[in-house]
Structures are given as C-alpha cells and as structure tokens.
Amino acid sequence: MKVIYGIENIDEKFKNPCVALGTFDGIHLGHQSVIKSAIDKAKELNGTSILFTFSPHPLKVITSSAGPKMINSKDEKEFLLEKLGVDILIFANFTVEFSDLHPEKFMKNVLKDILDVKEIFVGFNYTFGKDAIGTTDYMKELSEKYDIKLNVVEPMKIEDEIVSSTLIREYIKNGDLKKAEKLLGYPVMISGKIVQGKKIGRKLGFPTANLKIVNKAYPPYGVYGVKIIFDSEKDKSYYGIMNIGKNPTLKPGEHSIEVNIFDFDKNVYGEKIIIELMKFIRYEKKFETVENLIKEIKNDIKIWKEWLECH
Incomplete structure (x- = not known):
C-alpha cells in the first residue's frame, strides 16, 4: 500500500480509481463494508482502490474543542488498511481553508481533475464540504454532473445497534473491550x-x-x-x-x-x-x-x- 500525505503530493494518475471517502476513525465493520466495496469494484475494473481521508480529524479544526478522542492513530490506520488490501491511502491535510471548500469544488478539483475517479463509495451518513452541506443527495447530483458513479453503503447493524465510532469510543472508555471488538472486527x-x-x-x-x-x-x-x-x-x-x-x-x-x-x-x-x-x-x-x-x-x-x- 502506498501512503500519500497531502493532496499536493499526488503526482501520478491512477488506473480506474475507486475511492472510499470518509474520516474512518476506528476502521470499524461499517467502515470496512465501504472500503471493501471500493476494493472489490477496483478489482472488477482492473483499477486502483483508494482511501481518501483527513488529518487531523475535521472536528478538531472546525470546532474550538480538541475534537473526539481518536480510536485509531495514523499508524494504526495504515496498519489496518494495508491488511484490508487498499492500494493507495491519501491523508488530506484538513485545514480551516480546506473546511471552507465548497462541495462542488472538492468534487471537481480533487476527485475529478486530480484523481479522475470512476466510482465513489461513502457511508450512509457521509457529509463533506463547507458547513457539511455536501450530503449524499447533493453528492449524487454532483457525481452525475461530473460522470462519477456514487455508491452509498447502507449502515451495518449488530444486535440492533448501528455500528458507529461514537458508540465504540463509549465502549472503550467504559472498558467494554469485547463489545468494542465486536463492532471493530479486531481487538x-x-x-x-x-x-x-x-x-x-x-x-x-x-x-x-x-x-x-x-x-x-x-x-x-x-x-x-x-x-x-x-x-x-x-x-x-x-x-x-x-x-x-x-x-x-x-x-x-x-x-x-x-x-x-x-x-x-x-x-x-x-x-x-x-x-x-x-x-x-x-x-x-x-x-x-x-x-x-x-x-x-x-x-x-x-x-x-x-x-x-x-x-
């Protein structure tokens, strides 16, 4: 797996890129469903699976708080994604300027012009762009405009609970390691x-x-x-x-x-x-x-x- 730190350091064109988009803190079973969908489609197209994420966590930048306690460090994220079989991991530097980027500019300037993405894979609750106005419905409009196929992956439930990073953080904090592991899919x-x-x-x-x-x-x-x-x-x-x-x-x-x-x-x-x-x-x-x-x-x-x- 190749790791790229910063959009400005993307210096090559990838064959038939299929991109999983998200913060992906925890790389839990819900995230893995999104990521594996991108990997499977890339293999089908004889293309490249790319995971595009952000560092630091967006909430650390757009709020005055320290943001949520992270489930995974960068090293842990790289370790897990390499095991899953991702070809390219991109850490976009999330700054105040980046947070002001309009969803359409992100779609056109980054996903279309720089990466030339064929298909995008996101979770059911994914938002992007300035003030999180880039909902999956808006993303669908933009993806059709720029000839990119959008795939919205349904939430994963385990024992009637939607798998989420927030829930996993709570389990870890309370010492419920087995419950956290069940949602993560790993210790x-x-x-x-x-x-x-x-x-x-x-x-x-x-x-x-x-x-x-x-x-x-x-x-x-x-x-x-x-x-x-x-x-x-x-x-x-x-x-x-x-x-x-x-x-x-x-x-x-x-x-x-x-x-x-x-x-x-x-x-x-x-x-x-x-x-x-x-x-x-x-x-x-x-x-x-x-x-x-x-x-x-x-x-x-x-x-x-x-x-x-x-x-």
Missing part, C-alpha cells in the same frame, strides 16, 4: 514509539517498553493481557501484559503506558509497536509495599498465561 489497539523510561520495571524484574499517552480513546486505567506487533516485523507477534495509568505505587501522578513483553530482551528504543488489548486483568491500584506490587504482577502474568493456554 482494541494502542500504538506508539517506544521511549526511554525510568527502568523501574527492570529493577522490579519486569522490564517494560514505554509509550507516551496521546490524545486517543483509552480504556480504564489498569492491567491488560496484550499481543504486541513491531512495525519492523509485522509478520511476527509477541505476548505480554500492559499497565496503563498513573503508577500510584512508584510514580504517583505520572501517566504512562508500560508493556512487559514475555521472552523478549532486545533494545527497541525508537521502534514503533502496535498493542492489541485481548483481556482485562484488573484495575490499577496502589500497593502498600513494593513486595506486594511484585507479587501482584506475578499473579497478573499467571492469569494471562493461563488464559492464553486455554484460547
């Missing part, structure tokens, strides 16, 4: 670059890879059984336990993500990893002594390894 994940920690875990006998807390949707603070994938070797995975929280026993108030990777002893500072959350083990708590903390960590590992043996 809740956290990714980032491994940074230098204070080596406290190593002194306790449990060396950890440390990640920074960023503005994304996190589950409740606690300990989780996880699977770890390194960006440098995506075909291989490791298991371990992760603590996300404030480390009340040793580093009170300091927010962090720490992962103890089983049977692993390499220098991986600066490497990017993806962590899949597979099982909640316990909430974070403060221990009276370091010895009690060590005992509990050993028990966390025991619980997780026993679970792995049974699944």
Whole structure:
C-alpha cells in the first residue's frame, strides 16, 4: 500500500480509481463494508482502490474543542488498511481553508481533475464540504454532473445497534473491550514509539517498553493481557501484559503506558509497536509495599498465561 500525505503530493494518475471517502476513525465493520466495496469494484475494473481521508480529524479544526478522542492513530490506520488490501491511502491535510471548500469544488478539483475517479463509495451518513452541506443527495447530483458513479453503503447493524465510532469510543472508555471488538472486527489497539523510561520495571524484574499517552480513546486505567506487533516485523507477534495509568505505587501522578513483553530482551528504543488489548486483568491500584506490587504482577502474568493456554 502506498501512503500519500497531502493532496499536493499526488503526482501520478491512477488506473480506474475507486475511492472510499470518509474520516474512518476506528476502521470499524461499517467502515470496512465501504472500503471493501471500493476494493472489490477496483478489482472488477482492473483499477486502483483508494482511501481518501483527513488529518487531523475535521472536528478538531472546525470546532474550538480538541475534537473526539481518536480510536485509531495514523499508524494504526495504515496498519489496518494495508491488511484490508487498499492500494493507495491519501491523508488530506484538513485545514480551516480546506473546511471552507465548497462541495462542488472538492468534487471537481480533487476527485475529478486530480484523481479522475470512476466510482465513489461513502457511508450512509457521509457529509463533506463547507458547513457539511455536501450530503449524499447533493453528492449524487454532483457525481452525475461530473460522470462519477456514487455508491452509498447502507449502515451495518449488530444486535440492533448501528455500528458507529461514537458508540465504540463509549465502549472503550467504559472498558467494554469485547463489545468494542465486536463492532471493530479486531481487538482494541494502542500504538506508539517506544521511549526511554525510568527502568523501574527492570529493577522490579519486569522490564517494560514505554509509550507516551496521546490524545486517543483509552480504556480504564489498569492491567491488560496484550499481543504486541513491531512495525519492523509485522509478520511476527509477541505476548505480554500492559499497565496503563498513573503508577500510584512508584510514580504517583505520572501517566504512562508500560508493556512487559514475555521472552523478549532486545533494545527497541525508537521502534514503533502496535498493542492489541485481548483481556482485562484488573484495575490499577496502589500497593502498600513494593513486595506486594511484585507479587501482584506475578499473579497478573499467571492469569494471562493461563488464559492464553486455554484460547
């Protein structure tokens, strides 16, 4: 999969482009239905499947708030879309100027003139252009005018709930990982670059890879059984336990993500990893002594390894 950052960096013509349009935060099963439809049509036309999305999230630009907590980082989005089989991923830089672009200008200048799109695929509630006036009905008018076929994909329901990023964020926030996973179609994940920690875990006998807390949707603070994938070797995975929280026993108030990777002893500072959350083990708590903390960590590992043996 080729990744292009910025419309201005599109410097080639693609054969029979079929484009999935959207913010696609979460790449959930509803999104996947839209994306797979574009991929299937591109294959049918012997063409190119393109996912066109935006960075940062439009709500961060058009409102005064920080926007929603993101389900996926850019790295996670790239990882998931490559697995789905997208040919080209385009991140358009969403600015105030871009938000003022009239829907017809976006359709003509970007989709028609730059990409020469054959077919567009969007979700049922997709809007675009200045003040979100580009509804799917208006998009249908414009697509007919510019000889582009529009495909509006119906919402996906699971157990009478429409699959949505908003609902998934709520599930993650509340720690309902299995409910979130059911709507996502894959485990809740956290990714980032491994940074230098204070080596406290190593002194306790449990060396950890440390990640920074960023503005994304996190589950409740606690300990989780996880699977770890390194960006440098995506075909291989490791298991371990992760603590996300404030480390009340040793580093009170300091927010962090720490992962103890089983049977692993390499220098991986600066490497990017993806962590899949597979099982909640316990909430974070403060221990009276370091010895009690060590005992509990050993028990966390025991619980997780026993679970792995049974699944």
